[in-house]
Amino acid sequence: MEFPFDINALFPEQISVLDQHLAAGRKSSGRGDPQALIARVIDELGKASAKAQQLPAPITSAAKLQTNTHQLYLLKDGELNGGRGVAVGFLKVGYKKLFLLDQRGAHVETEPLCVLDFYITENLQRHGYGQELFNFMLQHKKVEPELLAYDRPSPKFLAFLKKHYDLKEGVPQVNNFVVFNGFFRNTAAVPLRKVPSRKPEGEIKPYSLVERDVVREERRVLPWPFVRPGGPLPSPPVSRSLSVGSSPSRTPPAALHAHTRLSDNCRAKRTSSLNRSQFGFQ
């Protein structure tokens, strides 16, 4: 995604880790307030992500980032757009308190790191950028992919997780999050924040109200999947499957460190692909 200002001046690193302060490590050498320009990049990427996922409104924006404790990894390609750089995409993660079901169907109260939003601009998808961004986050957060919770992953994202990290056996949940088999097997290594068993009433909702749900709340009276008295079961808000891999079959857990083994492949693929697709950026 191109912008009418110098992306390289705004984001000195190939991947910038942004939080509520909207600072990317260096003051812009161009015109304008760096924070406002960073906000503009986040807002445009957030809008494009929502459109790609057919969400009614963006779940990622500068304003939302400023009022949460989420982290947003922003990937640029500094060589494109005549050396001014382009914003390639972003990955947003954050901790969420969740009730999850383990393989035996028992409720587990957790606070895992969750993947909340993930987007690579359309014309750069399937070039390895997504894997580069995801691997960076895994290393930055020191976490393995099966130890994360995924907020309503799209079909493309599920294909991505299966291909790159061998994540395919999901543990069925009643909320919108997807976790994979290794999530519960490796709880010793999970950056789970153990939540005290006794919580004030209502602090944790049986149905986790997250950003995607807040968007939906603006259009609905009752949150899915609760049924209106006497009414039919409402449909999910978007036409994406809400859980995956409910097969009872058990396969060996995904090999740890798969992402590091694959990172070289992803770079090689992207480099060759880029030669065919460096035109027509939005």
Ligand SMILES: CC(=O)SCCNC(=O)CCNC(=O)[C@H](O)C(C)(C)COP(=O)(O)OP(=O)(O)OC[C@H]1O[C@@H](n2cnc3c(N)ncnc32)[C@H](O)[C@@H]1OP(=O)(O)O
């Ligand atoms: C919790 C959430 O954030 S859910 C929302 C996820 N985001 C979206 O769905 C937005 C649109 N999609 C995208 O932005 C991207 O496709 C991402 C972020 C899912 C993946 O980023 P990419 O740069 O495309 O991934 P990368 O190139 O590293 O890996 C490619 C693999 O991802 C999967 N993938 C990517 N695009 C597609 C697609 N159009 N159809 C099917 N699978 C896809 C495939 O497994 C693909 O491997 P393949 O080309 O050999 O089939």
